[in-house]
Amino acid sequence: xxxxxxxxxxxxxxxxxxxxxxxxxxxxxxxxxxxxxxxxxxxxxxxxxxxxxxxxxxxxxxxxxxxxxxxxxxxxxxxxxxxxxxxxxxxxxxxxxxxxxxxxxxxxxxxxxxxxxxxxxxxxxxxxxxxxxxxxxxxxxxxxxxxxxxxxxxx
Numbered sequence: 001x002x003x004x005x006x007x008x009x010x011x012x013x014x015x016x017x018x019x020x021x022x023x024x025x026x027x028x029x030x031x032x033x034x035x036x037x038x039x040x041x042x043x044x045x046x047x048x049x050x051x052x053x054x055x056x057x058x059x060x061x062x063x064x065x066x067x068x069x070x071x072x073x074x075x076x077x078x079x080x081x082x083x084x085x086x087x088x089x090x091x092x093x094x095x096x097x098x099x100x101x102x103x104x105x106x107x108x109x110x111x112x113x114x115x116x117x118x119x120x121x122x123x124x125x126x127x128x129x130x131x132x133x134x135x136x137x138x139x140x141x142x143x144x145x146x147x148x149x150x151x152x153x154x155x
Contacts, residue, residue: 002065005044017046017059026050028059037064117147126151 003019003026016025028048033040040046044064051060109125111133120126120138126146129136138146145152 001050002045002047005040005042005046008040008042010039015040015042017048017062022057024057026057026059028062032059032062034063037067040064117150120147120151123147123152 001019001021003017003021005015005028006018006025008015013030015028017028018025026048028040028046030039032048040062045066046062047065048059048062051058053060109128109132111129114120114129114133115136115138117126117138120129123146126138130139130144130146136146141148
């Protein structure tokens with residue numbers, strides 16, 4: 001059937017359709033319209049099917065005639081937010097966190113022929129030497145922690 005919206009209460013999401021084929025107004029809820037259509041307005045032409053299960057005149061399915069479907073921006077916003085989140089997590093995991101766990105790399109140390117713990121001035125310098133300078137003798141138990149007795153004590 002075809003008809004026209006004669007009343008619409010947008011805040012409540014319902015209205016009434018009038019058609020020449022039936023006497024009286026036909027109740028229609030916004031949920032009966034095709035997803036992607038804009039909200040109905042008074043004067044819109046509609047194509048609809050009656051709800052045969054209802055005792056009152058009401059619509060089962062409705063379609064706005066001559067109204068282009070609206071693009072829904074939500075999926076692109078969700079995808080964008082997801083991608084920004086992934087990018088942020090990757091940046092944190094692969095750039096920021098490694099620097100936080102290796103502060104000695106950002107302290108401008110350089111290999112200067114130091115070999116023993118008593119030549120190091122800090123735990124960070126010892127960590128730098130262990131990670132970057134060949135031939136150092138600062139990790140006697142080979143556990144990856146240099147100068148445990150002098151500089152890099154864990155209490």
